[in-house]
Amino acid sequence: MGGVDRTSPEFRSYVELYDRASLLELGQLADDVRWKLHPEHVVTYIIDRNINYTNVCVADCKFCAFYRRPKHPEGTCCRTRKSAARSTS
8 A cells, every 4th residue: 555654543543444334334434425526416337347266365354255265175266267157157
């Protein structure tokens, strides 16, 4: 994270919010900011397709139920051809 002071009170307050807020609360706060920045009544979103060749991850994101830690029995790794076929169906 270039240029971000992780010791600043502002950064710590964002981390605290992320730690304590529910997903619905975070979504509402994000929508509030969206309305302030873009008050138009039409909103568009990008469909972002990322082919995941593995579900093994070490990030520990709170919102992800998909990943498995390295060496977990449910960890998988797919061959490129198999994953590509899945992404087009």
